[in-house]
Amino acid sequence: MRTLSIFNSLTRTVEKFEPLNPPLVTYYSCGPTVYSRQHLGNMRSYLFADTLKRALEFDGFTVRHVMNITDVGHMTSDADAGEDKVEMAAHAEGRSPQELAARYTQAFLGDLEQLNVEPAEVYCRATDHITDMIGLIGRIIERGYAYVAPSGVYFDVVRYRACGRSVAEAKGSGRPGRLSRQRLEEQHSAQRLEHAPDKRSPHDFALWVLNQPRHLMQWDSPWGRGYPGWHVECSAMAMKYLGETIDLHSGGIDHIPIHHENEIAQSESATGKPFARYFVHNAFLVGSEGAKISKSAGRFPVLDDLVAAGINPLAFRLFCFAAKYRSELGFSLDALKAAERNLYYLWGFTKVARPEQPDAPFARDYYERFAEALNDDLNTPRALAAALELVAEAYRRSDLRVWQTLTALDRVMGLRLEAQLNYVRASRLPDDIQALVDRRTRARAERNFELADQLRQELVARGYEVRDRRDGSSSYAPRWS
RNA sequence: GGCGGCGUACCCAAGUGGCUAAGGGAGAGGUCUGCAAAACCUCGAUUCGUCGGUUCGAUUCCGACCGCCGCCUCCA
Numbered sequence: 001m002r003t004l005s006i007f008n009s010l011t012r013t014v015e016k017f018e019p020l021n022p023p024l025v026t027y028y029s030c031g032p033t034v035y036s037r038q039h040l041g042n043m044r045s046y047l048f049a050d051t052l053k054r055a056l057e058f059d060g061f062t063v064r065h066v067m068n069i070t071d072v073g074h075m076t077s078d079a080d081a082g083e084d085k086v087e088m089a090a091h092a093e094g095r096s097p098q099e100l101a102a103r104y105t106q107a108f109l110g111d112l113e114q115l116n117v118e119p120a121e122v123y124c125r126a127t128d129h130i131t132d133m134i135g136l137i138g139r140i141i142e143r144g145y146a147y148v149a150p151s152g153v154y155f156d157v158v159r160y161r162a163c164g165r166s167v168a169e170a171k172g173s174g175r176p177g178r179l180s181r182q183r184l185e186e187q188h189s190a191q192r193l194e195h196a197p198d199k200r201s202p203h204d205f206a207l208w209v210l211n212q213p214r215h216l217m218q219w220d221s222p223w224g225r226g227y228p229g230w231h232v233e234c235s236a237m238a239m240k241y242l243g244e245t246i247d248l249h250s251g252g253i254d255h256i257p258i259h260h261e262n263e264i265a266q267s268e269s270a271t272g273k274p275f276a277r278y279f280v281h282n283a284f285l286v287g288s289e290g291a292k293i294s295k296s297a298g299r300f301p302v303l304d305d306l307v308a309a310g311i312n313p314l315a316f317r318l319f320c321f322a323a324k325y326r327s328e329l330g331f332s333l334d335a336l337k338a339a340e341r342n343l344y345y346l347w348g349f350t351k352v353a354r355p356e357q358p359d360a361p362f363a364r365d366y367y368e369r370f371a372e373a374l375n376d377d378l379n380t381p382r383a384l385a386a387a388l389e390l391v392a393e394a395y396r397r398s399d400l401r402v403w404q405t406l407t408a409l410d411r412v413m414g415l416r417l418e419a420q421l422n423y424v425r426a427s428r429l430p431d432d433i434q435a436l437v438d439r440r441t442r443a444r445a446e447r448n449f450e451l452a453d454q455l456r457q458e459l460v461a462r463g464y465e466v467r468d469r470r471d472g473s474s475s476y477a478p479r480w481s
Numbered sequence: 482g483g484c485g486g487c488g489u490a491c492c493c494a495a496g497u498g499g500c501u502a503a504g505g506g507a508g509a510g511g512u513c514u515g516c517a518a519a520a521c522c523u524c525g526a527u528u529c530g531u532c533g534g535u536u537c538g539a540u541u542c543c544g545a546c547c548g549c550c551g552c553c554u555c556c557a
Contacts, residue, residue: 030557038557045557074555085555230555252557257484259556282557283486286550322505323494328487328550335493338506345505348519373495381495385504395520449515456517467519475519 002059004375009279019247023061026242030251031067033074034104035089039300041285045252047320048282050117054412066241067120071101074230111303114313116414126233130219133228133236137207145269149198153208158201231262249276282325315340321380350421355403363405366390
């Protein structure tokens, strides 16, 4: 078994990854709040999570991956006027929150499928786990880290941050958050003045929201009718499916200061145990001007936009694979097109590959390079370079026996090479296309190149790729599925 | 105000205290081909935002500056 080194946000260093009970890895990654389409920036995160999971599997681990689908409780802010994102969007679209959530959940899963993301072992909806959340909140209250106020049950951030010294002492000088390294008093609190007046501190966050009669989704709880806060579903569901201490937790870099900090706080104050042993965060996809692509900024491309532009979704997958997860990635059509060229380069190899033969010895070096790069904190760009050079080397040597290696690498890259091979091999030409092919073959035999070229143009226009070989034979295949 | 990050060729993007600064795209030239396409070969940053410092030696470490970005309010 190889050892993955990965940057752990908890320690801010690259560490050897060692799960609690190998070969099992318990992995929780943050899923979407389903009130809108997930844009390409979001998709980068899910692709990153997928690559991380595939890398662990490449190394021989068995990954149990849990992803949340948050369909309630995600507020637009923590102020009084904060509204539930799902309910707000539902209202705007004239649907029920349930309909809206179901619709965007489907769209989300469809996107993952198009990107060839391995399905998680468990997708869990927040609304299916209300009792788990209530149980967790109860434990937090018992341990003294949450309190009940008229407007809700709040996590007592000041008490938690005090951790080992008196609350009074900690007030205004609490220890910095483990992930964000921010001290409470250093945070810009001007924006938080609108907070619920019965909160003890502006930093406290809601575990359970009470007395919001206009809210549609409500459940009974020991503290009254209401609904859960945003972060608590992740803690509750992660623990339910993976245990009180999980191996690995990932998400976007923006989750470091709020969501994950809060998850850790509420989880560990409930259990007294470490919540996650490794936290891993991916950087943003940014627009051409270097600004992040964000939902709140309004317009942002979604996967369907790429498809509409004629770009294969897997090109986006490869595009993300070609950059390190911890670096910002600059999105542009040119850059995406470059990735698409690489995709077609690898797919094109299926037309000449020798899947029935064992690999030539030279393939081994490239496999090793790929594995080494991958395990070096997921250096996917270097891994990709190894894969591309493997194919180039095969062409160069005119020794095309590298298929076993290439497909092994593709179990991490996820470009569906195997499926592409089957597709290319299985596809028979439709009769009308075959007729054109026959006519062209005849024309070429008669050295009537004018007609042959005309027929080639026709075939290309119909979506077929024409490749004449040196020996005079030709291949006609649909231009990529 | 606090926390964090970035600046490598036309574009995307790795990387290292000193071996030729990965790889890809685009571009130029070539091989092959009836011509294409595909594939392969060659070329391409004497240089890594700027200025200092440490060092025998820095793109890589330190400092300052310039520029860009994220977070501290929902955000992958």
